[in-house]
Amino acid sequence: MRHILSVTVNNQPAVLARISGLFSRRNFNILSLNVGETELPEYSRMTIVVEGNTDTLEQVKKQLYKLIDVIKITELNQSNMIERDMAIVKVNCGKNQRGQVIQVVDVFRGKVVDFSLDTITIEITGDENKINAFIEIMRDFGIKEVVRTGLVAMDREMNNNVLTN
Amino acid sequence: MPIHSGARIFVESLLREKVEVVFGYPGGKVIPLYDELYDAPIRHILVRHEQGAAHAADGYARSTGKVGVCIATSGPGATNLVTGLATAYMDSVPVVAFTGQAPTSLIGTDSFQEIDIRGITLPITKHNYMVTNVKDLAKTIKEAFYIARTGRPGPVLVDLPVDVLKSHADFIYPKNVNLPGYQPTYEGNYMQIKMAAEAINTSQRPVIFAGGGVINSNASEQLTNMAIRGRIPVVTSLMGLGSFPEDHELSLKMLGMHGTMYANYAISEADLIIGVGVRFDDRVTGKLETFAPHAKVIHIDIDPAEINKNVKVHIPIVGNVKNVLDKLIPLIKTVEREEWLEQIKEWKKQYPLNYEFDDNSIKPQYLIEKLDELCDENTVIVTEVGQNQMWAAQYIHFSKPRSFITSGGLGTMGYGLPASVGAQVGNPHKTVINISGDGSFQMNLQELATISSNKLPVKIIILNNGTLGMVRQWQKLFFDERYSATILDNPDFVKLGEAYGIKSLRIEQTNDVEIALKEALNYNGPVLMDVIIPQDENVFPMVPEGASIKEMMDLKKTKREKEKQGEVA
Numbered sequence: 103m104r105h106i107l108s109v110t111v112n113n114q115p116a117v118l119a120r121i122s123g124l125f126s127r128r129n130f131n132i133l134s135l136n137v138g139e140t141e142l143p144e145y146s147r148m149t150i151v152v153e154g155n156t157d158t159l160e161q162v163k164k165q166l167y168k169l170i171d172v173i174k175i176t177e178l179n180q181s182n183m184i185e186r187d188m189a190i191v192k193v194n195c196g197k198n199q200r201g202q203v204i205q206v207v208d209v210f211r212g213k214v215v216d217f218s219l220d221t222i223t224i225e226i227t228g229d230e231n232k233i234n235a236f237i238e239i240m241r242d243f244g245i246k247e248v249v250r251t252g253l254v255a256m257d258r259e260m261n262n263n264v265l266t267n
Numbered sequence: 268m269p270i271h272s273g274a275r276i277f278v279e280s281l282l283r284e285k286v287e288v289v290f291g292y293p294g295g296k297v298i299p300l301y302d303e304l305y306d307a308p309i310r311h312i313l314v315r316h317e318q319g320a321a322h323a324a325d326g327y328a329r330s331t332g333k334v335g336v337c338i339a340t341s342g343p344g345a346t347n348l349v350t351g352l353a354t355a356y357m358d359s360v361p362v363v364a365f366t367g368q369a370p371t372s373l374i375g376t377d378s379f380q381e382i383d384i385r386g387i388t389l390p391i392t393k394h395n396y397m398v399t400n401v402k403d404l405a406k407t408i409k410e411a412f413y414i415a416r417t418g419r420p421g422p423v424l425v426d427l428p429v430d431v432l433k434s435h436a437d438f439i440y441p442k443n444v445n446l447p448g449y450q451p452t453y454e455g456n457y458m459q460i461k462m463a464a465e466a467i468n469t470s471q472r473p474v475i476f477a478g479g480g481v482i483n484s485n486a487s488e489q490l491t492n493m494a495i496r497g498r499i500p501v502v503t504s505l506m507g508l509g510s511f512p513e514d515h516e517l518s519l520k521m522l523g524m525h526g527t528m529y530a531n532y533a534i535s536e537a538d539l540i541i542g543v544g545v546r547f548d549d550r551v552t553g554k555l556e557t558f559a560p561h562a563k564v565i566h567i568d569i570d571p572a573e574i575n576k577n578v579k580v581h582i583p584i585v586g587n588v589k590n591v592l593d594k595l596i597p598l599i600k601t602v603e604r605e606e607w608l609e610q611i612k613e614w615k616k617q618y619p620l621n622y623e624f625d626d627n628s629i630k631p632q633y634l635i636e637k638l639d640e641l642c643d644e645n646t647v648i649v650t651e652v653g654q655n656q657m658w659a660a661q662y663i664h665f666s667k668p669r670s671f672i673t674s675g676g677l678g679t680m681g682y683g684l685p686a687s688v689g690a691q692v693g694n695p696h697k698t699v700i701n702i703s704g705d706g707s708f709q710m711n712l713q714e715l716a717t718i719s720s721n722k723l724p725v726k727i728i729i730l731n732n733g734t735l736g737m738v739r740q741w742q743k744l745f746f747d748e749r750y751s752a753t754i755l756d757n758p759d760f761v762k763l764g765e766a767y768g769i770k771s772l773r774i775e776q777t778n779d780v781e782i783a784l785k786e787a788l789n790y791n792g793p794v795l796m797d798v799i800i801p802q803d804e805n806v807f808p809m810v811p812e813g814a815s816i817k818e819m820m821d822l823k824k825t826k827r828e829k830e831k832q833g834e835v836a
Contacts, residue, residue, distance in 0.1 A: 112448065115397075120389055127390050157575065164572035170394045170414060173448045 104133065105152045105159050106183065106255050109166060110174040113139060113146040117171045121148065124169065130154065130162050134252030145173060149254045178255050185255040188227045190215070191237060194244035195222040203243060210236045221246060273401040273432040274299040277365070278307045280408035283440045286336050288692055290314055290323040294340020295380060296367025299432040312692060312721060315713035317344050319685035321351020322711070324362045326686030329672045330647050331693040332485065334361045334416050341367040342380030345426075346387065350679060352422045353391040357676025358506060359483060361420035363411050364392075370430040371399050385426050393421030399428065401436040413444045418451030419570040420483055451569060455586030455594065463541070463565045463582045464598030470539035470563075472607045473499045476522065479506030479675070480544015480568060480588045482668040487511065489592035490543060497599045500611055502530040504545050505675045509665040519611065520620075523551035524810045525657040528618035531808075531816040533611055534559050542566040544588045547577040548676065557815035567591050618808075620661050621822055626777055628801045631655070631730045634780050635662040638700070638728070641784055646698045647672060647690045651683035651707030654736035657806045659702045681710025684727065688714055691723040698726065698788060705731040705757050715767040718793050726787050727769075727795045729760055732802045740805045744820070764795035771795040 111117050118137060125132045133151040140147045152162055159177075166172050178185075195203050200222065207214060207224050210232065216223035226236050230253060237248060271279065277300055281289070288310040293301045304311055314320045317339040324335030335355075339348050345366040355362045368374070369381035385397050394414050396407050404427075411423040467473055481490050487510045494501050494517050501511045502522040511518055519530040534540065540562045545551075552558040558578065566573070566580040567588055574583040584591050622632040635658050648663055649672040650656040656673055665671050672690055674682040687701040708729050718725050730736075735753040742750050764771030770790060774783045774797070787794040808819040 116385060116389070119386060123389050160575060161572065164574075168570070168572055170446060170449045 103153065103155060103159075105154070106178040106180070106185070106253065107148075107150045107152060107163070107166075108176045108178055108255060108257070109148040109150055109172060110140065111146050111148060112171040112173065113144055114171060117146070120169055120171060121150075121166070124165055128161070128165055130158065136252050136254050138254075149252075151253050176257065178257060182258050182260075183255050184258055185229050185253055186227050187230050187233050187251060187253050188225065189233050189237065189248055189250045190223060190225050191240055191245060192221055192223045192247040193240050194220060194246055196220050199243060206236070206239055212236065270435070271438045272299065272303070272435055273404055273427070274303040276401065276404045276436065276438050277408065277427070277432065278303045278309065279438050280405050280440060281309060281336070282307070284334070284408070284412045286334070288312060288327065289336040289338055290320040290327070290689065291338030292317050292320055292340070292344060294344045294367060296341040296369065296429045297338060297365075297427070297432070299429065300338070300365070300367070300427070310692075312688065312717065314685065314688070315716050316711065317347035318351050318681065319688065319711055319714045319717065321348045321362065321364060322354065322679075322682050322685035323689035323692070323717075324364070325351060325355045325360050326649060326672050326689030327693040328355075328360050328362055328689070329358075329686075330669050330690040332669065333693070334363055334412055335689060336363050336365070338365045339367070340380065341369055341384070342382045344380075345382055345384040348424075349387060349391065352388055352424065354674050354677045354679040354682060355422040356391045356393070358674065359420050359479060360422065361415040362422040363415050364422060364424045366424060366426050368397065368426045368428040371428045372430065374428065384424065388424050391422070392424050393419075395424040395426070397426040397428070398431050401431050401434045404431065404436070405438060405440050409441050410444050410446065414446075414449065418449070452571070452585045453569070453587040453590055455567065455584040455591035457594065459582060459584045460591060460594050461598060463584060464595055466539055466563055466565060466582060467497055467499070467541065468600045468602060471604060472537050473497070473539040473541060473604075474519075474533050474537040475499050475501045475541045475543060476504070476534070476545055477501055477507040477510045477543045478504040478545030481507055481510040482544075484544065484569070484588040485668070486544070486589035486592055487668045489589055489596060491515075493592055493596050493599060496596060496601060498601060498604055498608065499541070500533055500608070502526070502534060504548065504551055505660055505673060507545065508660060508671045509668045512666040513664040514666060519615075521660055523816065524553070524812075525661065525806050525808065526551075527620060527661070528808050528819050528821060529611060529614035531810070531819055532614050532618070534562075535815075535817045536610070537562045540564050542568070542578075542580075543592070544568060546573045549577070552577060553810050553814055553816035557817065618821065622804075622807075623822070625801075629774065629777050629780055629798055631658050631798075631800045631804060632662050633777065634728070634730070634784075634798060634800075635659055635702070637781050638784055639663045641781075641788055642698065642700070644670075645696070646670060646700060647694055649673070649683050649687040649690055649699060649701045651701075651703045652678045652680045653704045653707060654740065654804075654806050655702050655704040655707070655730045657737075658730070661806075680707040683707060684711050685714045685717070687725045687727075688717050688721075688723060691725050692721070699724075700726045700728065703727060703729045704736055705729055705733065705755055705760070706735045708760075709755075709757075712763070715764065715769060715795075719767045719769050723793060724791065725793050727764075727793070729795070729797050730800050731757065731760065731797050732800045732804065733757060734802055737806070739802075743803075743805070744809075745811065760795065760797040769793045769795050771797070773797040773799065775799045
């Protein structure tokens with residue numbers, strides 16, 4: 103099972119090492135980890151995707167809480183969260199294929215960010231599935247390079263339930 | 268107006284924390300700090316190796332309940348603390364370690380004696396710091412002591428770059444700490460406590476399983492009250508020895524791999540286990556699937572991460588053991604459980620701890636029994652790791668908390684001698700006895716110099732069998748007696764002790780044991796006793812690793828097996 107944790111931590115040196123070290127030391131399987139400053143500069147927020155059963159998840163959360171630098175842990179509910187992954191994809195693409203590629207990019211609401219004579223580079227954001235699907239299609243053209251951020255996610259605000267997709 | 272150097276702030280902060288003694292070893296990066304210590308009203312014990320400083324601080328902390336403090340310089344000084352910090356971490360001992368560090372301007376350049384000690388100690392400290400600005404120093408020290416002693420105690424390391432020690436700032440010692448990410452739960456949930464009481468009152472065959480958390484939270488009195496009030500038998504972990512008086516009829520002594528058979532049987536037949544400040548370590552549970560198969564489990568612990576970590580818990584109570592027991596005790600009824608208590612009495616009668624007495628060679632169990640007879644309540648037993656440790660755990664009747672100091676979780680050989688330095692410094696009026704094996708003793712024997720130069724009257728008993736006894740025992744039982752690398756060619760320990768100016772004697776005869784022990788205990792100063800014991804003496808009972816704790820090998824059984832094999836041959 104995949105679990106998504108949003109973890110608020112002190113924005114201090116060695117915090118990332120503490121967290122990632124905890125995962126490796128306790129043999130927890132980490133799928134992705136993202137970190138960046140929050141609305142308050144003294145805190146960072148991490149989006150951690152963990153794989154494991156509910157017992158593992160319980161231990162992950164409790165062990166994380168033991169770290170002095172961990173302020174708050176929220177387990178995000180798959181059905182009620184906003185999740186985004188971003189990828190930059192460099193694809194082999196001569197003049198003749200440009201139209202085709204750009205068509206796909208439009209469908210996926212991606213953005214072309216660079217051209218060369220025989221490549222095209224696209225920025226794409228969305229949930230993981232969308233990006234996986236986009237990359238699959240691009241494979242036909244020949245992918246030169248992919249870079250992905252991994253997941254960032256946040257709880258949806260419940261009281262003004264406006265969808266923002 | 269800057270008024271104090273970092274080194275001065277360090278000393279002032281320690282005084283605010285009421286630190287009376289530090290264990291340390293100087294070096295280039297901490298010279299400014301040592302210069303301040305020179306005039307400070309803080310006793311400094313110069314050890315002979317930084318590992319000794321960490322263990323001494325640990326032994327001081329365990330035996331006094333105060334925070335132990337150790338100091339090392341940067342680089343090798345800092346890395347030498349690592350085993351000691353890991354030992355304290357595994358057994359939840361409050362220690363604060365200070366290490367020197369290269370100046371901030373050189374950090375990251377692999378400068379002389381620079382090491383990333385914060386990175387190295389991340390997994391073996393409760394928390395750690397590097398102070399990069401002298402203005403943060405006092406606040407950091409305050410936090411370090413607070414974190415070390417509160418919640419589930421543990422070691423905290425503070426790394427001090429030498430320029431921080433030399434630069435100046437105002438000394439403002441904060442009154443409070445502000446750590447939003449650190450909020451230990453001290454009060455147990457009352458609904459849970461009520462549920463626990465109900466489970467206890469309705470159980471037929473309950474057993475209390477007490478651990479180091481009882482001692483850490485000074486809850487031995489509560490534990491004893493609860494057991495007596497509820498008429499509930501008590502087993503302890505190695506760390507819990509002393510939390511419940513072992514001469515009491517409800518005591519079943521220690522549980523686990525080398526615990527008593529009656530403790531292991533009681534747990535295996537119990538319908539309720541009340542785990543109090545324990546972490547259900549694998550040395551205790553044996554094969555998890557068969558651990559306490561009939562029992563509901565109540566687990567009281569200050570660390571929520573211990574709940575459900577190893578054993579499935581039915582009623583968890585997160586909180587300080589003492590607070591929880593204070594609330595739980597009034598809800599406990601005195602229930603007649605004659606059948607259960609009779610059964611336990613029967614097990615005790617049928618499967619006592621036993622060994623074969625021998626007139627000709629000194630049985631270690633006999634020596635420890637004698638020692639137990641001769642020592643009063645004012646004794647602190649410190650052990651090394653291995654057979655000596657298990658015999659001490661088995662054959663001494665611990666009646667008071669903080670009277671047994673041993674490395675449980677990490678099983679650190681070389682722990683005992685330096686830890687007894689700390690225990691003796693912290694308890695100048697108690698008799699501190701280091702029960703040691705010849706293997707472990709040699710891992711930190713340089714601390715004989717610390718004992719000698721500080722005139723610490725530690726009594727060192729080396730149970731000398733010329734071998735790494737516990738490893739040899741496993742080799743005998745499970746590796747076809749292939750004694751690979753376990754024979755030690757020892758030096759003359761008596762001469763060695765004498766070289767350090769320590770009264771030293773050797774005993775080889777059973778008849779001499781009592782006289783020699785009396786002589787050592789009455790002597791006003793340190794004594795080293797080299798006790799020659801048979802090489803083939805093993806620790807029984809024993810649960811083979813990975814087996815169920817009900818499947819204990821005891822002396823009788825192994826003898827019977829031997830005879831059987833003889834018959835077959």
